[in-house]
Every structure is written in C-alpha cells, then in structure tokens.
Amino acid sequence: MTTNHHTAIATGAAANAAVINSPLEELDAAFAAANKPQFLAHKNGATQAISAATDTKITWTTEVFDTNGYFASSRFTPLVAGTYQFNLTFRTDGNTDQSRIYARIYKNGAESASKVLSASGTILQSNSVNCIAVANGSTDYFEAYIYADNAVTLNGTVTQTYFSGFKIAGV
C-alpha cells in the first residue's frame, strides 16, 4: 500500500488524484472489510422453553444482518479465518429465586465462554457473555447456549435477547 502511494506521487498530475483517492478508497475498503464477516440474530419475539438443568441451544429466528451468509441453523460457521468477538445477551422469565442461570458460547460443540448469575427473586433476569475466539475459517462453528437450574422461559424480545459476532482481526 505504501509503495503504491509513493509511486503515485512520482508519476505526475494524473497520478495526484490517485494520491488523494486511492489511499482513501483503500481505507474505505479496508474499513468495510475489517470487521466482516459479522452477524446479528434475534428471536423476533418467539419464546423458548428451557428445561431445568439442561444445556440448551438457543434458536434464532431472524437475522438482522449476516454479511457473508455464514449464519445458518442458529450456528455461525465463518469461512474466513481470524479472531472473532461474540456477544450473547438474553432475558429469562419464570425464574426461581437463587437459581443459577448461565449464558454460554460454544465453539465446536464445547463451552468456550460462560457467565453465571444467581436469580434474585422470581422477576425477570438478564444475563450476557462476551468472548473472543479464533476460527480456522473452515470447520469451526459457534453457537449460543443457556443453562438454568430450574426451568425458565427464554424471552424473545428483539432488544433483550440476541446473539452477534464479528471478525476483529485476521490470523
């Protein structure tokens, strides 16, 4: 990129436009591609019954965006190798006082990150977990799971239950 810039400066007026535009375009392109692939999914209002003491995969009905089409069947399988950040947030209803509720992100079917809260009373609870994980760009996949000591109902409100992820760096 630096070589092209200097070359453009040395080749006259026509190239001067390139001096101004080319790096900007390159930056634009770089910014546009920098954090892709990326996705954001929610449940579009649909609730999900969660059995007691069972690690349960969260199903997602709606994709807000899925830049490369790598999100399918509630699973993100990026075909671009790199380091990714994932964010899972959800709300549960029908909680039991002192019951533990885990938010979990799975990589290749195994727990990659987990955050627990202890329900205070029986009112709604909200939990979230974030993690950074490396994807090999071919077979690695990521899913969202929930675990609760007692049966709960996963609330499907768009702004309260969602799963997202995006590339933060290449390999």
Next chain:
Amino acid sequence: MARNLAQAIMYLFPDAAPQIDFSLRDDGEGPYIDIWNLPDPQPDEATLAQAEADYLAAAIAAEQARQQLRDQIKTLAQSAVGETLDNLTQAQLKSLVAILLWKAGAVANDLTINPLSDWVRE
C-alpha cells in the same frame, strides 16, 4: 413444552447433583444425557419416561396437599376472627401463627421453616 428430564433423574437418584453426577444437553432436538458420572448404570429411555411421569404425579400430589393444608389453616384462622385471645383454641392459635410466618417469608415451599437468617432481621 420443556421436558423434566433433570427432575426424572433426581427422582430416581435423589442425591445426584446436576452438572457433577450428570449433565444434560439439548441441541435443538430435545434433551438427552450428555455425561453420566454416577456409579449406577445410566437409565434407559423407558425408565426415564416412567420416572418423569412419577415425578409429575408426585409433584401434583404434593401441591394438592400443600393447597389443602393452606385452606385448612385459612379456615381455622378465619374462625378466630372476633374471638378474644383467651378464648382461642390451640388450633386457632397455631393457624394464626402459621399465617404470620407465611407473611414473614418464614415458610419454604415444602412447608418447612426457613433458616432464621433468611427472614429475621438482626
């Protein structure tokens, strides 16, 4: 409808601890036993289904018993209304105390008294 697989296992093995003695998982097609660490053999599907039905029947019976007891206590307490203290029967006194305990959060779901630290201010 969420399945009661954990409760079924706990019904069969009351001392079993979820996530230690066994782990359950649901990848979208219903819950299943993912890890089994108890020395007893892992129960088959028919045994689990029967245990789940037994657990539900026991839970319903327990709830009915609780409701019946609550109704009896309420009726007894109601019968004390208008009576002077020295005229109250033992049963009426007991029912009034029970209602006060309930109000204070002293009574657990299984009708046992909670630890004092849970409902008595220091």
